[in-house]
Amino acid sequence: MLQLRRKGARRFRxxxxxxxxxxxxxxxxxxxxxxxxxxxxxxxxxxxxxxxxSPDVPPVTLKSWSLRAPLDFAQTAVTELAxxxxxxxxxxxxxxxxxxxxxIGPVSLESLLGVHHPINTALDDVIDPLRxxxxxxxxxxxxxxxxxxxxxxxTGWTDAYGSxxxxxxxxxxxxxxxxxxxxxxxxxxxxxxTMARSxxxxxxxxxxxxxxxxxxxxxxxxxxxxxxxxxxxxxxxxHGTQWGMMNETGNFPGQSWLWLYTFWYxxxxxxxxxxxxxxxxxxxxxxxxxxxxxPFLPGVRSIPRKVRIYRLIWRRHYRSLAGGAxxxx
Amino acid sequence: MNADSDGSDTGVQADLPEDEGQWSARLRRAAVNxxxxxxxxxxRQPAYVASWIYVFGALTLAALAIVVLxxxxxxxxxxxxxxxxxxxxxxxxxxxWSVELFFFFMVVHLWGKFFMAAxxxxxxxxxxxxxxxxxxxxAAAFTGYLSQQNFDxxxxxxxxxxxxxxxxxxxxxxxxxxxxxxxxxxxLLPLVxxxxxxxxxxxxxxxxxxxxxxxxxxxxxxxxxxxxxxxRSVTR
Numbered sequence: 045m046l047q048l049r050r051k052g053a054r055r056f057r058x059x060x061x062x063x064x065x066x067x068x069x070x071x072x073x074x075x076x077x078x079x080x081x082x083x084x085x086x087x088x089x090x091x092x093x094x095x096x097x098s099p100d101v102p103p104v105t106l107k108s109w110s111l112r113a114p115l116d117f118a119q120t121a122v123t124e125l126a127x128x129x130x131x132x133x134x135x136x137x138x139x140x141x142x143x144x145x146x147x148i149g150p151v152s153l154e155s156l157l158g159v160h161h162p163i164n165t166a167l168d169d170v171i172d173p174l175r176x177x178x179x180x181x182x183x184x185x186x187x188x189x190x191x192x193x194x195x196x197x198x199t200g201w202t203d204a205y206g207s208x209x210x211x212x213x214x215x216x217x218x219x220x221x222x223x224x225x226x227x228x229x230x231x232x233x234x235x236x237x238t239m240a241r242s243x244x245x246x247x248x249x250x251x252x253x254x255x256x257x258x259x260x261x262x263x264x265x266x267x268x269x270x271x272x273x274x275x276x277x278x279x280x281x282x283h284g285t286q287w288g289m290m291n292e293t294g295n296f297p298g299q300s301w302l303w304l305y306t307f308w309y310x311x312x313x314x315x316x317x318x319x320x321x322x323x324x325x326x327x328x329x330x331x332x333x334x335x336x337x338x339p340f341l342p343g344v345r346s347i348p349r350k351v352r353i354y355r356l357i358w359r360r361h362y363r364s365l366a367g368g369a370x371x372x373x
Numbered sequence: 374m375n376a377d378s379d380g381s382d383t384g385v386q387a388d389l390p391e392d393e394g395q396w397s398a399r400l401r402r403a404a405v406n407x408x409x410x411x412x413x414x415x416x417r418q419p420a421y422v423a424s425w426i427y428v429f430g431a432l433t434l435a436a437l438a439i440v441v442l443x444x445x446x447x448x449x450x451x452x453x454x455x456x457x458x459x460x461x462x463x464x465x466x467x468x469x470w471s472v473e474l475f476f477f478f479m480v481v482h483l484w485g486k487f488f489m490a491a492x493x494x495x496x497x498x499x500x501x502x503x504x505x506x507x508x509x510x511x512a513a514a515f516t517g518y519l520s521q522q523n524f525d526x527x528x529x530x531x532x533x534x535x536x537x538x539x540x541x542x543x544x545x546x547x548x549x550x551x552x553x554x555x556x557x558x559x560x561l562l563p564l565v566x567x568x569x570x571x572x573x574x575x576x577x578x579x580x581x582x583x584x585x586x587x588x589x590x591x592x593x594x595x596x597x598x599x600x601x602x603x604x605r606s607v608t609r
Contacts, residue, residue, distance in 0.1 A: 070420050098470070158544065260551050325539055347487075354488055
């Protein structure tokens with residue numbers, strides 16, 4: 045060990061330093077190894093693809109939602125019009141609802157970056173799509189009456205109609221509610237439901253600004269505000285309490301590598317915290333940085349040497365040393 | 374090219390001394406010094422490299438190659454092809470399963486390298502680039518799941534948005550924007566994954582495979598071999 049203490053040399057640390065290899069070398073064809081690995085993985089992949097295929101459950105559309113669950117669609121549409129839906133009250137990056145942003149300590153990163161995908165659910169999800177419909181004097185009048193009304197009157201109508209929809213039924217292609225003072229809201233939501241059932245609302249929400257649309261933010265947020273999408277997800281064991289998005293539809297493995305991220309959502313305080321997302325992300329960033337810095341972390345970098353699993357990996361090497369054959373360190 | 378008096382071509386550069394200050398020459402010298410051909414494409418390796426765990430690095434690269442190749446086939450026909458064609462569904466299945474295998478091999482590789490303490494001997498950057506490759510691959514796979522245009526994409530997108538938005542990243546990384554996620558998946562993130570993996574592999578070739586820990590007395594039977602372990606030089 046004396047030569048390790050020579051001038052300028054740092055102390056040898058077994059978890060940081062290595063002894064240079066002066067032992068035996070053996071033939072090794074790196075290209076052949078890769079080709080063999082490629083062929084093996086190709087065969088396994090082919091086998092899995094042939095036998096198990098891959099999942100492809102069709103997407104939910106506003107049309108399929110409103111056809112299969114028209115009341116849920118209408119109830120959600122009323123909350124979009126009233127500005128009380130989860131999207132309408134989300135905060136950044138969709139709108140500037142105060143006091144709802146998640147924080148890490150005193151810092152709210154989403155508030156700092158602000159509103160980048162502005163969504164006014166009443167206009168974007170209900171009123172503007174209705175305005176694209178062919179001329180309908182009754183509907184046009186309803187929209188004019190609603191937009192000209194005071195906020196108090198609008199809230200009164202949407203609250204009343206939202207409550208009525210709880211006990212409503214859908215018959216002969218129409219929403220049937222008990223009589224009440226719903227102002228123009230019943231006309232508007234009825235028209236929007238009909239529009240959705242025809243498929244026109246799907247296109248209106250995607251192509252509201254340009255012909256070639258690839259941004260599905262608005263229809264997806266609309267879908268997520270209802271209970272229909274969530275019920276389908278629960279049936280496919282995809283809810284957050286079911287380890288969420290690391291799963292995939294059917295019995296496919298999904299993103300199993302997200303297990304640690306999903307794990308935090310299964311335990312307190314993250315199961316109930318309103319800051320769960322921000323906190324879980326903060327934890328994962330810290331853990332990822334620590335993983336990258338393992339070589340620099342005293343104690344952690346010693347774990348491999350102390351748990352001695354390396355003896356299994358290099359068992360032939362140690363056996364050869366014990367036998368005195370080649371491979372001297 | 375010039376013609377010699379005997380009519381054969383000789384390179385002009387043969388008549389000129391190397392311009393040592395030239396950027397190209399300096400880069401070439403640095404590259405050859407860092408990775409001589411024998412180290413870049415070796416035909417020998419230390420005898421201690423004798424375990425199945427070493428295969429998982431090559432298996433990870435092989436799976437990545439199949440991920441890229443199957444992804445390129447999907448890209449040729451476009452994002453809706455695999456929903457409408459049996460051949461497309463098969464290629465998508467290959468893409469998906471090669472991704473699953475890629476992560477499985479990579480995680481086994483990572484744990485193997487952890488238990489070898491493979492960062493020892495100036496190999497810290499190799500470890501860090503490996504972790505970086507793992508993290509960027511997760512992002513690449515995630516955008517792939519968002520680009521599927523099916524129920525999984527819808528659910529994953531609407532659930533993941535809350536986490537992404539909570540970090541502030543939702544301002545410029547909108548998981549509900551299919552076009553944006555598709556471009557990240559087929560261009561930006563594969564470029565980053567490819568770059569990081571290439572750097573990682575070059576670092577592995579430059580520094581070689583980490584040598585074993587010095588044997589503890591209990592590991593060996595022959596006492597004279599234990600004694601010889603003290604006579605060693607060191608690389609940090």
